[in-house]
Each structure stands twice: as structure tokens, then as C-alpha cells.
Amino acid sequence: MVKEFPDDTLTLHTDAYQINMIQTYWNKGIHNKTAIFEVFFRNMPFDNGYAVFAGLDRIIDYISNLHFSESDIEYLKDVAGYPDDFLAYLKDFHFRGTIRSAVEGDLVFNNEPILQVEGPLADCQLIETALLNIVNYQTLIATKAARIKSVVGSDKLLEFGTRRAQEMDAALWGTRAAYIGGFDATSNVRAGKKFGIPVSGTHAHALVQYYMNDYDAFKAYATTHRDCVFLVDTFDTLKSGVPNAIRVAKEMGDKINFLGVRIDSGDMAYLSKRVREQLDEAGFPNAKIFASNDLDEKTIQNLKMQGAKIEVWGVGTKLITAYDQPALGAVYKMVSIERDGKMVDTIKLSNNAEKVSTPGKKQVWRISRNSDGKSEGDYITLWDEDPRVEESLYMFHPNYTYINKTVTDFKARPVLQTIFEDGKLVYDRPSLAEIKEFARRSLDSLWDEYKRDLNPQDYPVDLSQDCYDNKVAIIKRVREYVGKLKF
Numbered sequence: 473m474v475k476e477f478p479d480d481t482l483t484l485h486t487d488a489y490q491i492n493m494i495q496t497y498w499n500k501g502i503h504n505k506t507a508i509f510e511v512f513f514r515n516m517p518f519d520n521g522y523a524v525f526a527g528l529d530r531i532i533d534y535i536s537n538l539h540f541s542e543s544d545i546e547y548l549k550d551v552a553g554y555p556d557d558f559l560a561y562l563k564d565f566h567f568r569g570t571i572r573s574a575v576e577g578d579l580v581f582n583n584e585p586i587l588q589v590e591g592p593l594a595d596c597q598l599i600e601t602a603l604l605n606i607v608n609y610q611t612l613i614a615t616k617a618a619r620i621k622s623v624v625g626s627d628k629l630l631e632f633g634t635r636r637a638q639e640m641d642a643a644l645w646g647t648r649a650a651y652i653g654g655f656d657a658t659s660n661v662r663a664g665k666k667f668g669i670p671v672s673g674t675h676a677h678a679l680v681q682y683y684m685n686d687y688d689a690f691k692a693y694a695t696t697h698r699d700c701v702f703l704v705d706t707f708d709t710l711k712s713g714v715p716n717a718i719r720v721a722k723e724m725g726d727k728i729n730f731l732g733v734r735i736d737s738g739d740m741a742y743l744s745k746r747v748r749e750q751l752d753e754a755g756f757p758n759a760k761i762f763a764s765n766d767l768d769e770k771t772i773q774n775l776k777m778q779g780a781k782i783e784v785w786g787v788g789t790k791l792i793t794a795y796d797q798p799a800l801g802a803v804y805k806m807v808s809i810e811r812d813g814k815m816v817d818t819i820k821l822s823n824n825a826e827k828v829s830t831p832g833k834k835q836v837w838r839i840s841r842n843s844d845g846k847s848e849g850d851y852i853t854l855w856d857e858d859p860r861v862e863e864s865l866y867m868f869h870p871n872y873t874y875i876n877k878t879v880t881d882f883k884a885r886p887v888l889q890t891i892f893e894d895g896k897l898v899y900d901r902p903s904l905a906e907i908k909e910f911a912r913r914s915l916d917s918l919w920d921e922y923k924r925d926l927n928p929q930d931y932p933v934d935l936s937q938d939c940y941d942n943k944v945a946i947i948k949r950v951r952e953y954v955g956k957l958k959f
């Protein structure tokens with residue numbers, strides 16, 4: 473049985489090594505040194521051309537409530553055995569740092585900072601795990617949702633994933649992320665209550681199984697609900713399900729909104745065409761065909777290619793579990809640290825050029841053309857650079873510098889916005905509807921070449937010359953240092 477604590481917090485939702493490191497920092501008196509960490513991911517999820525950022529709203533609540541409660545401290549004392557003086561420090565802990573982040577619904581790309589934390593070393597360290605946990609999942613699902621949205625055109629998308637999600641938290645927050653990414657409604661009633669997402673649904677096979685025939689089941693539903701979508705595949709879609717749905721719709725007339733029928737098995741291209749004919753012939757051209765059953769963007773696209781007459785798509789498992797890529801690999805890396813009263817940029821080296829981190833406190837600028845607002849790429853600068861004052865920008869690939877271009881007549885929009893300043897929330901939280909609309913507009917500004925779901929072009933994520941030079945100089949310095957080591 474799970475232990476319940478009236479003063480429970482999310483503060484211990486962290487890896488033990490974070491608290492152990494904080495203990496070391498505290499013991500060595502370096503816990504208040506200023507540090508800067510940045511979050512980024514190396515590979516695009518689903519090999520997609522963009523990712524839709526989500527998770528900030530939950531991060532804001534998490535940071536705002538970050539403190540060690542009595543029961544947290546007791547646990548750390550009794551079970552984990554931390555010493556009293558360290559626990560006394562934790563007891564007074566609250567987050568004092570500055571967080572800058574991409575905002576929800578914005579597009580983000582690999583190898584660029586999507587969130588930045590600056591503040592006392594201990595404060596920055598504690599929150600790594602939760603930040604990554606939130607951003608990795610929600611951004612993944614928002615991106616998967618956007619991929620699915622990209623193939624349905626003006627059709628409606630219903631999120632049906634709760635029963636298959638990796639437990640309740642994932643169902644709830646995944647639904648919200650799916651809504652940001654382009655879904656229209658969810659079957660999860662609690663998500664409706666908590667986030668104001670439209671709730672929508674049909675009925676299951678159990679209703680028909682109870683009555684043992686389609687007609688009685690549909691009639692029972694129709695006499696108790698105004699909006700009706702009948703599930704027609706329990707026994708025989710074309711011979712029983714649809715004819716009985718039509719019969720009930722005719723009998724009930726204006727007493728119900730006959731919205732349509734749902735197909736949940738069989739050859740959905742073939743069935744939907746025949747069902748469309750049956751509904752049209754019966755005088756219900758506006759009744760829509762809903763479909764569900766292990767759908768994802770590939771199956772939907774294929775069904776559309778086959779001329780399926782489906783207008784509402786219920787998608788569960790493959791969306792909410794991010795079936796084809798179950799994790800976004802965003803990481804949290806230190807990019808700068810205070811040493812002898814000065815900030816010193818830091819790097820994580822690797823034999824793989826793609827894995828070498830980019831040192832220094834940075835900003836990401838979304839560069840778009842003034843003529844039509846289309847994105848030219850992202851331009852990463854050191855924090856004190858401002859490309860808005862430049863007439864032209866020389867943009868080059870950080871690993872393949874021969875890939876380059878000069879951009880003029882451009883707009884540069886900072887992607888990282890200040891959310892918390894020295895521990896204080898300074899960001900005005902937009903509504904979920906505004907976030908969803910922002911995601912839609914952000915996608916509009918992206919060229920189709922980056923949006924196709926198969927083998928999209930790589931969106932340019934470039935470093936400014938100063939940022940590049942800083943990286944090269946630090947790599948050189950570290951290599952020299954390692955070269956001189958003697959054991």
C-alpha cells in the first residue's frame with residue numbers, strides 16, 4: 473500500500489544522486505556558486521523535422537511549490553540517514569534561480585537549448601530530474617500529436633489513450649500535450665475538468681453486448697443521450713450495425729443529434745466506403761464516420777490514400793505511449809560555472825562530434841524572413857549577442873561549416889523567455905487555447921520541407937561565430953589540459 477503524507481511534495485521526485493551531490497556542494501561550501509545548466513536533445517523524435525515544446529506549465533507549478541516538507545525531511549533523516557546540519561539546510565531550501573524556457577507550443581529542434589537554469593549550484597542540481605521527466609514526456613507526446621494532425625487535414629482528432637497510457641499521470645498530461653499538438657478533444661473526463669479540454673466520446677461494445685443486439689443498444693443510448701455516435705462493429709458492421717443505427721436515428725428524429733457511427737475493427741477503408749453509402753442513401757449525409765483501432769499517422773495516411781471515408785479519428789495507444797519512440801532524450805548539461813568569482817564556460821567532450829556540448833550561456837533566435845514570416849533557421853548566440861542589431865547574418869552548420877548562407881531582411885525572435893527571475897515567477901501564463909493556437913501558428917511558419925512526416929529536411933540550427941569560436945577554444949583548452957595529465 474502506498475504511504476500517504478498530508479504534506480507530501482514533488483521535491484523528492486528527483487534522483488538520489490542529485491541530493492548526494494547537493495550534500496557534497498554544501499559540505500564543500502560551493503552550493504551557492506552560480507551555475508548555468510541547459511536542456512537540449514540530440515536527436516529529433518520520430519525522425520520528425522520539428523518538435524512541439526510542452527511541459528512548462530507543470531514545471532511552473534513544480535518550481536513554485538519546491539520545498540522539503542516535514543515528512544520529506546523525516547524520510548531523508550530516518551531512511552536515507554543524512555546528517556542533521558545538512559537537513560537543516562534543506563529545510564530552508566526554496567528555489568532561488570532564474571529559468572528561461574521555450575514556451576509551450578513553440579517549435580524546438582535538436583542541439584539547441586530549450587530550457588536554461590541559472591542560479592545557485594544546489595538549486596540548479598535538485599531540479600534536473602523533474603524538469604527532464606516533464607519536458608521529455610510532454611514534448612514527445614505534443615510532437616507525436618502534431619505528426620498525426622499533419623496527416624488528417626480538417627478531420628477531427630479524438631484522444632482515446634488513457635487506458636493504455638503509462639499510468640494516470642501520463643494519461644492526464646499526455647492528453648494536455650496532445651491537445652497542444654493538434655488534437656481536438658479527449659475521452660479523459662478528468663483532463664476535461666482540470667484543463668478545460670473538450671471531452672468527447674462514443675460508447676463501447678459492452679453496451680451492445682448487454683442488449684445482445686444493435687437496435688436495442690442504440691435505442692437505449694438514444695433515449696438517454698442527445699449526442700449519439702453508435703459503435704457499429706460489434707456483430708456485423710454492414711448487415712446489422714449501420715442499418716440499426718439508421719433505424720434508430722430515423723425513429724428518434726430531432727430528439728437526438730445523430731453525429732455518426734464508429735468503426736473499431738475490420739478493413740476500415742472498405743467498410744467506411746460502404747458505410748458512407750448506407751448513411752447517404754438513408755438521408756444522413758452529415759453523419760460522420762468515426763474510426764479507432766491502433767491508429768497512428770502511418771495508418772491514417774494509408775487509409776486516406778485508400779479513399780477511406782473517415783472524418784473523425786480516435787487515437788489512443790500509439791499516441792499516448794509514443795509507441796514508435798518511447799522517449800525523447802533531452803539532457804541537462806552544465807554550460808557555465810562560477811570559479812574565483814568569474815563565470816567560466818564548461819564543456820562535455822565526446823569522440824562523437826554530435827555529442828560535444830556547446831559551452832556558455834546561450835540564447836536561441838528564430839530567424840524568419842520579413843517578406844513572408846517563414847523560418848530560415850535557428851541561430852544560437854552567446855547570451856550577450858543580439859542579432860536584431862545586425863543587417864545580415866552569416867549562418868553556418870556547426871559541424872559541416874561549408875553548409876552556410878547569409879540572411880538579410882530578417883526578424884530574430886528569442887526562443888528562451890524568462891519564466892522565473894531569482895526564484896520569482898515573472899511569466900504570464902497563457903491559456904491552453906492560446907498555447908494551442910501558438911503551436912498552430914508556429915507550424916504555419918515552417919516550410920513544408922521540414923514538416924513532411926517522412927525524411928524531412930534538417931532544419932538549420934546554427935551557431936553564431938562567437939559561440940562557435942568559444943566552443944572551439946574551450947575544446948582546445950580542455951584537450952591541452954588532458955594532454956598534460958600524468959598518472
Ligand SMILES: Nc1ncnc2c1ncn2[C@@H]1O[C@H](COP(=O)(O)OP(=O)(O)OP(=O)(O)O)[C@@H](O)[C@H]1O
Nearest residue numbers: 736737738739740741742765766767771774775778
Ligand atoms: N484498410 C486498411 N489499411 C491499412 N490498415 C488498416 C486498414 N483497416 C484497418 N487497418 C489497421 O489494421 C490493423 C488491424 O488490426 P487487428 O487485426 O488487430 O484488427 P481487427 O482484427 O480488425 O480488430 P480487433 O482489434 O477487434 O481484433 C489496425 O491497426 C487497423 O487500424
Ligand SMILES: O=P(O)(O)OC[C@H]1O[C@H](OP(=O)(O)OP(=O)(O)O)[C@H](O)[C@@H]1O
Nearest residue numbers: 632636736764765766767787788789790
Ligand atoms: O486502439 P487505440 O488507438 O488504443 O484506441 C483506443 C481503443 O480503445 C478501445 O478499445 P478497447 O479497449 O475496447 O479494446 P479493443 O477495441 O482493442 O478490443 C477503442 O475501441 C479503441 O480501439
Ligand SMILES: O=C(O)c1cccnc1
Nearest residue numbers: 632659672673674675786
Ligand atoms: O469514446 C470512445 O469511443 C472511446 C473512448 C476511449 C477509448 N476508446 C473509445
